[in-house]
Amino acid sequence: MDHQWIGLALGFVSALLANTAYSLEHDAAAALPSMSPRHPLQSARLLLGARRWLIAFAAETAGWLMYVVALRLAPLALVQAIGASGVGVLAFATARGHPSRLARRERSAVVLAFAGLVLLALSVTGRQELDHRPDPAGVIIWLAAAAGIAAFVIIRPPRSARAASLGLASGLLLSDGDISAKLIGYRGPWLIALASLIVAYSIGSIVLQSAYQRGDALTAAGTSTMVTSGVPIVAGFALFGETLPHGIKAAAQVAAFACLVLSAVALEHPQTPGADTPVSPADHNETRPISD
Numbered sequence: 001m002d003h004q005w006i007g008l009a010l011g012f013v014s015a016l017l018a019n020t021a022y023s024l025e026h027d028a029a030a031a032l033p034s035m036s037p038r039h040p041l042q043s044a045r046l047l048l049g050a051r052r053w054l055i056a057f058a059a060e061t062a063g064w065l066m067y068v069v070a071l072r073l074a075p076l077a078l079v080q081a082i083g084a085s086g087v088g089v090l091a092f093a094t095a096r097g098h099p100s101r102l103a104r105r106e107r108s109a110v111v112l113a114f115a116g117l118v119l120l121a122l123s124v125t126g127r128q129e130l131d132h133r134p135d136p137a138g139v140i141i142w143l144a145a146a147a148g149i150a151a152f153v154i155i156r157p158p159r160s161a162r163a164a165s166l167g168l169a170s171g172l173l174l175s176d177g178d179i180s181a182k183l184i185g186y187r188g189p190w191l192i193a194l195a196s197l198i199v200a201y202s203i204g205s206i207v208l209q210s211a212y213q214r215g216d217a218l219t220a221a222g223t224s225t226m227v228t229s230g231v232p233i234v235a236g237f238a239l240f241g242e243t244l245p246h247g248i249k250a251a252a253q254v255a256a257f258a259c260l261v262l263s264a265v266a267l268e269h270p271q272t273p274g275a276d277t278p279v280s281p282a283d284h285n286e287t288r289p290i291s292d
Helices: 002-030 040-048 051-073 076-083 086-094 104-124 136-155 162-184 188-212 217-238 248-268 281-285
Strands: none
Touching (some): 002 188, 051 162, 076 104, 086 217, 136 188, 162 217
């Protein structure tokens, strides 16, 4: 079991790095000219030309490499559960170390996320995880469905909550990348998943940067993080044969998923800061016209 705890520790450090990087990427992306997920190549050129964004992305990449190692040492559901704690780090980073600066709904979302993480950890303590290679047809259907929903959200966006909707699309694409990262660990024919990993991560990252220009980091990256964590957790049970708990642990797991879902919902409907809340330069960028 020692290797699992090492994997979980790496997963937590990965969440710290990645979500701190999200906050830095938001500030850098908000200062760039308008980007659209419908024009990924143009958006990529803008991002690659921004030094501040590249530094933040390097930190995110370091976190991702730790995540890949964690997947080799611990089950997918466990690693993703630890990753869900990143929303708390993100909230702390966006509040510049002062949680009181967050809107009440955002603080509630953070509390729910942490509660879900604790309950999920309790529900899997002491379980013997089985590592089954998934059915290829099931994997293809799963990855295609997530990518299809993400494409629909990008093409037919809602009239409001644009940052949250793009965060949702980004989360679905990045979840495809996370599942692909687990698949390539099996090597052999599964190395073909490297193609879906590259495509999903590349497009998902660009969509997330576009979301940053339409809202605050907690709404955009927070929604993306919840989806990126939650979908692979379900995939761990549905595709990889990870066993479900029984009795009290089962109740704890259901409560954990409820907390994570409610946290994501809270982040999708951010409150307007009060008049006494300082407005940052990034907030001014939220009001400029954006062309899709």
